[in-house]
Amino acid sequence: MSRQIKIGNLTLGGGAPVRVQSMTNTDTMDTRATVEQALRMVEAGCELVRITAPDVKAAENLGRIKEELLKRGCEVPLVADIHFNPKAAEVAATLVEKVRVNPGNYTDRNTGKLEFTEREYNDELKRIGERMASLIDICKRHHTAMRIGTNHGSLSERIMSRYGNSPEGMAQSAIEFARVCEEQDYHDLVFSMKASNVKVMVDSTRLFVSKMHAMGMDYPIHLGVTEAGDGMQGRLKSAAGIGALLLDGIGDTIRVSLTEDPEKEMPIAYDILQAVGARITQPEYIACPSCGRTQYDIQKALQEIKAKTVHLVGVKIGVMGCIVNGPGEMADADYGYVGSGHGKITLYKGKEVVKRDIDQKDAVEELVKLIENDRL
Numbered sequence: 001m002s003r004q005i006k007i008g009n010l011t012l013g014g015g016a017p018v019r020v021q022s023m024t025n026t027d028t029m030d031t032r033a034t035v036e037q038a039l040r041m042v043e044a045g046c047e048l049v050r051i052t053a054p055d056v057k058a059a060e061n062l063g064r065i066k067e068e069l070l071k072r073g074c075e076v077p078l079v080a081d082i083h084f085n086p087k088a089a090e091v092a093a094t095l096v097e098k099v100r101v102n103p104g105n106y107t108d109r110n111t112g113k114l115e116f117t118e119r120e121y122n123d124e125l126k127r128i129g130e131r132m133a134s135l136i137d138i139c140k141r142h143h144t145a146m147r148i149g150t151n152h153g154s155l156s157e158r159i160m161s162r163y164g165n166s167p168e169g170m171a172q173s174a175i176e177f178a179r180v181c182e183e184q185d186y187h188d189l190v191f192s193m194k195a196s197n198v199k200v201m202v203d204s205t206r207l208f209v210s211k212m213h214a215m216g217m218d219y220p221i222h223l224g225v226t227e228a229g230d231g232m233q234g235r236l237k238s239a240a241g242i243g244a245l246l247l248d249g250i251g252d253t254i255r256v257s258l259t260e261d262p263e264k265e266m267p268i269a270y271d272i273l274q275a276v277g278a279r280i281t282q283p284e285y286i287a288c289p290s291c292g293r294t295q296y297d298i299q300k301a302l303q304e305i306k307a308k309t310v311h312l313v314g315v316k317i318g319v320m321g322c323i324v325n326g327p328g329e330m331a332d333a334d335y336g337y338v339g340s341g342h343g344k345i346t347l348y349k350g351k352e353v354v355k356r357d358i359d360q361k362d363a364v365e366e367l368v369k370l371i372e373n374d375r376l
């Protein structure tokens with residue numbers, strides 16, 4: 001299990017629920033639009049709102065955004081997203097609960113240099129330590145957390161000269177920053193390895209986590225597939241990458257990146273968490289695809305059951321086409337709705353029959369009554 005850190009009043013890692021986060025896509029200087037969007041995101045379930053801070057002015061404006069959100073009764077922690085601009089990070093770290101830096105471009109500057117001698121490489125590492133010292137000092141004083149977020153698309157030339165544009169390079173890039181933070185006794189850290197290629201994202205995260213553990217570190221991990229796109233493809237890429245790692249037991253916070261309004265990401269995030277059993281926020285339905293043995297309208301029944309049980313968080317309901325295979329196949333369902341002849345339904349509680357051969361027209365009501373009576 002990862003260690004637990006605090007981001008404002010939010011706990012992350014160490015057994016806390018896997019946190020759902022997203023990022024605004026408004027102009028950071030447009031306080032009103034950013035605040036309105038952040039509020040919509042929070043309304044949809046977002047627990048951590050990231051806002052880009054490309055320069056010092058934008059970083060300063062995060063303070064106004066924070067203030068306005070508080071005035072509107074919203075205490076959601078904010079994360080400043082930083083690329084290329086240490087000064088903006090230092091300003092933001094005094095105003096918001098977390099800063100995200102990209103180790104590929106926080107201090108390294110790309111100049112077209114393809115080869116680094118051992119000495120040049122180590123000099124650069126020393127420079128990272130010096131450059132990070134002031135940000136770390138500010139974070140410590142303000143209890144600001146930091147995400148060290150490596151992106152496949154923006155590794156430094158120095159890292160690429162040694163490791164190539166690879167999962168190994170991504171993991172090493174973050175490990176270098178992790179060492180710097182540990183040397184300076186700063187531990188409010190989260191790490192991420194992101195790529196638009198799902199396999200690279202999964203491989204680099206697994207690699208990073210194994211290296212981190214080997215070094216005795218246990219920081220929380222943020223998961224996400226970048227540039228996943230929109231629609232079904234974006235959702236499936238995110239589900240595949242994030243889901244695979246959650247099933248490995250890796251991941252303390254997730255972001256589903258879609259080329260859509262950010263508040264659309266939250267339902268998908270919660271669906272992914274539910275699908276892998278990482279965070280249960282809705283009922284679970286175990287329904288068979290039906291086949292020639294089904295003698296009632298299972299599709300209609302499933303829709304009706306879902307509509308009437310949406311509030312029963314955590315309850316597992318099996319909806320099965322036939323009595324021959326249904327009861328055995330609905331696995332660990334708490335309740336079962338199983339076809340038992342022409343238009344007839346038999347209700348189960350666990351593996352036990354509770355009511356036999358009810359007319360389909362009454363069966364959904366009976367099922368809901370059965371569950372609700374048990375919950376009284």
Ligand code: SF4
Binds near residue numbers: 288320321322323329
């Ligand atoms: S449970 Fe019965 S109806 Fe459903 S797919 Fe299996 S055999 Fe067919």
